[in-house]
Amino acid sequence: MPRNLTSRLVLALNAGSSSLKFALFDGGESARVTDGVFDRIGLEGMRFTLRDRSRSHSEPMAIAATDPIGCLDFLLERFAHGGYTAFGGVGHRVVHGGTRYGPPQRVTAAMVNELRQIVPFAPEHLPPEIALITAMGERFPTLPQVACFDTAFHRTLPRVARLLPIPRRYEAAGVRRYGFHGLSYEFLMAELGRLDPNASQGRVILAHLGNGASLAAVRDGASLDTSMAFTPAAGLMMGRRSGDLDPGLAAFFAQHEDMTTEQFHHLVNHQSGLLGVSEISSDMRELLAREATDARAHDAVEMFCYQTKKWLGSFTAALGGLDTLVFSGGIGENSPSIRSRICAGLEFLGIDIDAAANRENAALISNASGRVRVRVIHTEEERTIARAVYRVLGLGTQAEETTES
Ligand code: ADP
Numbered sequence: 001m002p003r004n005l006t007s008r009l010v011l012a013l014n015a016g017s018s019s020l021k022f023a024l025f026d027g028g029e030s031a032r033v034t035d036g037v038f039d040r041i042g043l044e045g046m047r048f049t050l051r052d053r054s055r056s057h058s059e060p061m062a063i064a065a066t067d068p069i070g071c072l073d074f075l076l077e078r079f080a081h082g083g084y085t086a087f088g089g090v091g092h093r094v095v096h097g098g099t100r101y102g103p104p105q106r107v108t109a110a111m112v113n114e115l116r117q118i119v120p121f122a123p124e125h126l127p128p129e130i131a132l133i134t135a136m137g138e139r140f141p142t143l144p145q146v147a148c149f150d151t152a153f154h155r156t157l158p159r160v161a162r163l164l165p166i167p168r169r170y171e172a173a174g175v176r177r178y179g180f181h182g183l184s185y186e187f188l189m190a191e192l193g194r195l196d197p198n199a200s201q202g203r204v205i206l207a208h209l210g211n212g213a214s215l216a217a218v219r220d221g222a223s224l225d226t227s228m229a230f231t232p233a234a235g236l237m238m239g240r241r242s243g244d245l246d247p248g249l250a251a252f253f254a255q256h257e258d259m260t261t262e263q264f265h266h267l268v269n270h271q272s273g274l275l276g277v278s279e280i281s282s283d284m285r286e287l288l289a290r291e292a293t294d295a296r297a298h299d300a301v302e303m304f305c306y307q308t309k310k311w312l313g314s315f316t317a318a319l320g321g322l323d324t325l326v327f328s329g330g331i332g333e334n335s336p337s338i339r340s341r342i343c344a345g346l347e348f349l350g351i352d353i354d355a356a357a358n359r360e361n362a363a364l365i366s367n368a369s370g371r372v373r374v375r376v377i378h379t380e381e382e383r384t385i386a387r388a389v390y391r392v393l394g395l396g397t398q399a400e401e402t403t404e405s
Contacts, residue, residue: 033053035050115130163177
C-alpha cells in the first residue's frame with residue numbers, strides 16, 4: 001500500500017440524551033473547522049445548527065433524522081460535500097466510565113461490551129453514545145476512535161465524598177458517587193491554569209449551569225466533591241431533572257400514585273426541575289422573560305438560584321475557604337441576573353460581584369476588593385475531546401506518515 005499522510009482531521013462527538021454536539025478540527029485542537037448541534041433529537045421541533053470556523057455565521061435548519069445515527073449520517077454527508085471524508089480520529093464523550101475507565105483511551109470491542117454492561121448506570125446517555133461508536137466503526141472500520149469519560153475528572157474524589165450512605169455492600173457493585181460534566185470541568189481547569197496558574201492550584205468551585213447543572217469543588221487541581229452522584233439526576237435542580245430529593249418520595253409515589261419505576265425515572269429526569277416547577281419551560285431564558293408576570297416562573301428561577309447558593313456554601317466549607325469561583329454553561333456564561341442572584345449575600349465568604357462587569361458577561365466579574373476571584377469561562381467539551389484524540393492517537397502538531405492498512 002502507498003504511504004499516505006495520516007489525516008489530522010478529528011471529529012469530536014458529544015451525544016446527550018436528546019442532543020448531539022459536534023466539532024471538526026483540522027491539524028490541532030485550536031484549528032476548528034466547524035461545529036454545531038442537533039437539538040431535540042426525536043422530538044418535535046428538532047433543529048440542526050452548523051457554525052462556520054469563525055462562529056460568526058450559523059445556519060439553523062429543520063431536518064428529518066429521528067435518532068442520533070440519522071443525525072450522524074446527515075452530518076457525514078454534509079462533511080463529504082465539503083471534502084471532509086478522511087478522518088484521522090474521532091473522539092466521543094462517554095458519560096460514564098463505571099469503575100474501570102478513567103483517562104481517555106482508544107475504543108476497543110471489549111470496552112464497548114463493558115459499556116453495554118453499565119448502561120443501567122446511565123440509561124439516558126450511554127445507549128446513544130454506544131450507538132454512535134458502533135456506527136462510526138461500521139462506516140469507517142479502520143478509523144481509530146477515542147472514548148473520553150465524563151466521570152474521569154472525579155476519580156480523585158476522597159472516600160468520604162465518594163461513598164453513599166447506604167449499606168456498604170453496594171459499593172462493591174459500583175453504587176457510589178461518580179460525578180459528571182468532567183470534560184467541561186477539565187476544560188475550565190485548563191483555561192483557569194492559562195489565565196491564572198496559581199488560582200488553578202488553589203480552592204476552586206466550578207459551576208457548570210446549563211440544561212444539566214452541577215458544581216465541583218476542586219483543590220490543588222483535583223476534584224474534591226461534586227453535586228451529581230451515581231447518575232446525572234442528582235444535586236442541583238436542572239432544566240428538567242429534579243436534582244436531590246427526599247428518598248422517601250419513591251415509596252410514597254409508588255404507594256399513593258401507583259407509580260412504576262419507569263414513571264418515577266421519567267418524572268425526575270424529564271418532568272421536574274425548572275420545567276416541573278414553572279409548568280412553562282425548562283429554558284432559563286424563557287423563565288427570566290416570564291417571571292415578572294408569572295409566579296410559577298419566578299418560583300423556578302428563585303429555587304435554582306437558592307439551591308446553587310446552598311451548594312456554593314457547602315463546597316466552600318468542604319474546601320476550607322474559596323479562592324476562585326467559575327461560572328460556565330449556557331446559564332452561567334450568559335445570565336448576569338442569575339449570577340448576581342446566586343452571589344447576593346455571599347460577601348461574608350469573600351464573594352463580591354462588580355455589577356458593571358457582571359452585566360457585560362466579563363471574564364472577571366468580581367470586585368477588586370473581594371477575596372474570591374469570580375470568573376466567567378465559556379466551556380468547550382468538544383475541544384477537550386479533540387485534545388484527547390490528538391494526544392491519545394499521537395496525531396501531534398506535525399503530519400505523520402503511516403502505512404495505510
Ligand atoms: P446544555 O446543558 O444542553 O449544553 P447549555 O449549556 O447550552 O445546555 O445551556 C442551556 C441553558 O442556558 C438554557 O436554560 C438557556 O435558556 C440558558 N441560557 C442561554 N442563554 C441565556 C441567557 N442569555 N440568559 C439566561 N439563560 C440563558
